[in-house]
Amino acid sequence: MTPETGRPLRADARRNRARVLEAAEAVFSAKGAAASTEEIARTAGVGVGTVFRHFPTKKDLVSAIMTARLERLFADADALIAEGDPATALFTFFTRMVEQAASKKTVVEALGGEGFELDIPKPIEALRQAVGALLAGAQRVGAVRADAAVPEVMALLSGACRAALDAEWSPDLQARTLAIVFDGLRPGRRR
Amino acid sequence: MTPETGRPLRADARRNRARVLEAAEAVFSAKGAAASTEEIARTAGVGVGTVFRHFPTKKDLVSAIMTARLERLFADADALIAEGDPATALFTFFTRMVEQAASKKTVVEALGGEGFELDIPKPIEALRQAVGALLAGAQRVGAVRADAAVPEVMALLSGACRAALDAEWSPDLQARTLAIVFDGLRPGRRR
DNA sequence: CAAAATACGGAGTGATCACTCCGCTTGTCA
DNA sequence: TGACAAGCGGAGTGATCACTCCGTATTTTG
Numbered sequence: 001m002t003p004e005t006g007r008p009l010r011a012d013a014r015r016n017r018a019r020v021l022e023a024a025e026a027v028f029s030a031k032g033a034a035a036s037t038e039e040i041a042r043t044a045g046v047g048v049g050t051v052f053r054h055f056p057t058k059k060d061l062v063s064a065i066m067t068a069r070l071e072r073l074f075a076d077a078d079a080l081i082a083e084g085d086p087a088t089a090l091f092t093f094f095t096r097m098v099e100q101a102a103s104k105k106t107v108v109e110a111l112g113g114e115g116f117e118l119d120i121p122k123p124i125e126a127l128r129q130a131v132g133a134l135l136a137g138a139q140r141v142g143a144v145r146a147d148a149a150v151p152e153v154m155a156l157l158s159g160a161c162r163a164a165l166d167a168e169w170s171p172d173l174q175a176r177t178l179a180i181v182f183d184g185l186r187p188g189r190r191r
Numbered sequence: 192m193t194p195e196t197g198r199p200l201r202a203d204a205r206r207n208r209a210r211v212l213e214a215a216e217a218v219f220s221a222k223g224a225a226a227s228t229e230e231i232a233r234t235a236g237v238g239v240g241t242v243f244r245h246f247p248t249k250k251d252l253v254s255a256i257m258t259a260r261l262e263r264l265f266a267d268a269d270a271l272i273a274e275g276d277p278a279t280a281l282f283t284f285f286t287r288m289v290e291q292a293a294s295k296k297t298v299v300e301a302l303g304g305e306g307f308e309l310d311i312p313k314p315i316e317a318l319r320q321a322v323g324a325l326l327a328g329a330q331r332v333g334a335v336r337a338d339a340a341v342p343e344v345m346a347l348l349s350g351a352c353r354a355a356l357d358a359e360w361s362p363d364l365q366a367r368t369l370a371i372v373f374d375g376l377r378p379g380r381r382r
Numbered sequence: 383c384a385a386a387a388t389a390c391g392g393a394g395t396g397a398t399c400a401c402t403c404c405g406c407t408t409g410t411c412a
Numbered sequence: 413t414g415a416c417a418a419g420c421g422g423a424g425t426g427a428t429c430a431c432t433c434c435g436t437a438t439t440t441t442g
Binding site for chain 2: 111112148149151152154155156158159160162163164166167169173176177179180181182183184185188
């Protein structure tokens with residue numbers, strides 16, 4: 001991402017780089033990663049050349065944004081693990097992600113791979129581990145059924161996020177849908 | 192879709208139209224609606240001009256395919272309502288849709304709107320009503336919680352289909368995920 | 383402050399689409 | 413069977429992208 005040379009970036013270059021990231025964050029959130037590079041350049045107030053100098057490929061730019069967002073989610077999960085009630089932390093995290101999904105297409109696209117292959121396995125893996133920790137905590141205190149494993153929880157998570165974006169869930173519908181999923185995750189008499 | 196003139200289609204035209212539909216079905220299923228019209232023409236063994244004569248707009252072609260698929264799903268649901276056990280019919284339908292989703296991108300895209308706006312409200316509405324009937328039947332015999340309504344069931348359905356496609360679910364993961372959703376839908380002590 | 387290094391802007395390039403147009407072919411009907 | 417309508421193929425058009433290139437502007441350095 002940052003040039004390999006030891007030399008530090010020039011002041012204007014550093015400023016423009018930040019502007020591009022900010023613009024990309026906003027534009028991708030609103031329109032998804034399919035938004036054109038020109039629109040990002042315009043929003044950032046720079047030329048396209050500048051965007052491509054900092055991020056040689058569109059994939060690089062998208063990856064940078066996705067990684068940043070996933071890392072924020074990961075940190076969020078970490079905080080919940082550290083301080084939250086294990087019985088509710090997983091559900092809280094789940095709810096927060098779905099809330100974000102409605103306004104940030106990037107969240108959904110990051111979770112779903114979304115066509116063009118990005119090579120950002122690390123943050124996704126970190127998120128998966130965080131979910132694993134949340135799940136383990138909830139299971140330890142008996143808030144979630146013991147036979148639920150990480151893959152299906154991730155599947156439910158990404159499915160819920162996708163559906164929230166597609167259907168433009170109202171807060172009410174979101175709550176009702178998540179209530180069903182959460183009930184399914186709780187320990188019960190089945191199976 | 193079909194020309195407004197009273198005159199019937201010429202034999203070769205009818206044949207080509209069918210070929211185009213068949214090719215579009217196959218190509219869209221595999222690559223999604225973003226597949227190029229040229230690829231469909233090539234698969235059908237006709238020129239692009241022929242494709243556009245029968246379906247003046249790409250949207251028209253996509254709509255035709257989506258409508259056909261949704262109508263098949265709708266018929267499937269109808270059959271289950273008529274002959275199936277109300278206690279399991281909804282779950283059976285749900286499972287079938289998710290199975291299809293993995294191999295047919297069009298199913299998922301139809302459910303999710305997927306960017307470019309198609310105007311196919313009728314079949315979607317028919318599907319919604321069929322789901323409503325399945326849900327009502329299951330609720331009548333006590334197989335599904337009474338407080339579940341159509342919107343959240345549709346949301347769960349499209350979310351599950353999307354996740355199945357994105358994550359390339361194994362049969363095992365699919366079963367485990369759906370088991371959780373179904374348990375959430377069953378009557379229980381919550382709320 | 384001037385020279386050297388670095389970064390900038392945006393017109394230009396090539397690729398890919400959806401869609402059009404028209405000369406030619408094929409089916410239809412008297 | 414012959415004439416005319418109906419249909420066909422596919423090169424061409426214009427729009428949109430990602431990405432490049434280079435003359436110019438800005439920053440850094442000595």
